[in-house]
Amino acid sequence: MSKGSLQFLISHHFSYIWNKDAGSQNLAQFFGLNSGVAHTYLSFDYSPTNYMNLGFAMAGGSKYEGWAKFKILRQQTGAKNVPLTLSFFSMAHVNTTKDADITLGWNKFAFVNQLIIARKFSDKFSLELVPSWIHFNVVPYGINNSNEVFNIGIAGKYKATPKLNLVFEYARQLNMYENLISKNGAILNYEPNLLSAGVEVNSGGHLFQFYIGSTTDASLVDQLARNTSALSKGNLWLHPEQKPEPEKIVL
Numbered sequence: 001m002s003k004g005s006l007q008f009l010i011s012h013h014f015s016y017i018w019n020k021d022a023g024s025q026n027l028a029q030f031f032g033l034n035s036g037v038a039h040t041y042l043s044f045d046y047s048p049t050n051y052m053n054l055g056f057a058m059a060g061g062s063k064y065e066g067w068a069k070f071k072i073l074r075q076q077t078g079a080k081n082v083p084l085t086l087s088f089f090s091m092a093h094v095n096t097t098k099d100a101d102i103t104l105g106w107n108k109f110a111f112v113n114q115l116i117i118a119r120k121f122s123d124k125f126s127l128e129l130v131p132s133w134i135h136f137n138v139v140p141y142g143i144n145n146s147n148e149v150f151n152i153g154i155a156g157k158y159k160a161t162p163k164l165n166l167v168f169e170y171a172r173q174l175n176m177y178e179n180l181i182s183k184n185g186a187i188l189n190y191e192p193n194l195l196s197a198g199v200e201v202n203s204g205g206h207l208f209q210f211y212i213g214s215t216t217d218a219s220l221v222d223q224l225a226r227n228t229s230a231l232s233k234g235n236l237w238l239h240p241e242q243k244p245e246p247e248k249i250v251l
Contacts, residue, residue, distance in 0.1 A: 044056055052070055091113075092110075167198055
């Protein structure tokens, strides 16, 4: 967070890089880039202070997200020794798609709250631990369903060169992913493991991010609580992102 910074992010989530059942279509679809499937995520965020960031996003599929992030502690040495950076992230998510079963607008909302515990171990390497709590205002009627979903994640970054970073993320859903029975009697299962790895390239004016990950979902709620891509079956997708260097706004 840097006071006065405004950022715009464009992210595309493409189809399978390789589908073992698709045969030659993997080449025809150019490893998912030409499959006709792409979930787009567009976001703006602004930091009014060095300790607060506010953002809004269009998450694809008529879904919208808004968030606030607050820095509680900042890692530092010297007279005041703080061994880690601690931040709190809170996001509201709404799915505006028409649903005959949801007549109350408030029931279209879900919320994500995260505690981000980060430590920079050297000039090149940093790690963060991210416990998450996802709340759905309503869930489908049925057995094993709950409004609350819990998740734990870890992420790391290694600075290979001044303009190239290597990054990875892993998250594990802890509940509400197995043998959920809907009101129609269907058994639902979600994939609890979420993994991505990639590179960040700083061109001087833009930051380009290329990830291979185990989800096509653009929304954070769907990624953490309703992921349908099975990592165990080798399902991986490409997620390129682009954002300009933060613009400073002087008030």
